[in-house]
Amino acid sequence: MTCEMPGCERVAKKRWRTIPICNSCHGKLRKETLSFYDGRTKPENRRMYKQFKEVEAKAK
Ligand SMILES: [Zn+2]
Numbered sequence: 868m869t870c871e872m873p874g875c876e877r878v879a880k881k882r883w884r885t886i887p888i889c890n891s892c893h894g895k896l897r898k899e900t901l902s903f904y905d906g907r908t909k910p911e912n913r914r915m916y917k918q919f920k921e922v923e924a925k926a927k
Pocket residue numbers: 870871872875876877888889890891892893
């Protein structure tokens with residue numbers, strides 16, 4: 868299985884919610900999410916999460 872994030876072709880070994888993604892994208896999403904909840908990243912700057920939401924919307 869390949870990572871579902873746009874432009875990423877690494878092997879998906881993890882999931883974010885129900886979407887298969889690679890370790891690298893999972894790490895970036897996790898870091899960005901933590902940073903957002905800490906107030907260090909503004910909602911409009913959640914680049915990985917925005918991409919993820921688009922992928923998730925298509926998967927439904
Ligand atoms: Zn990836």
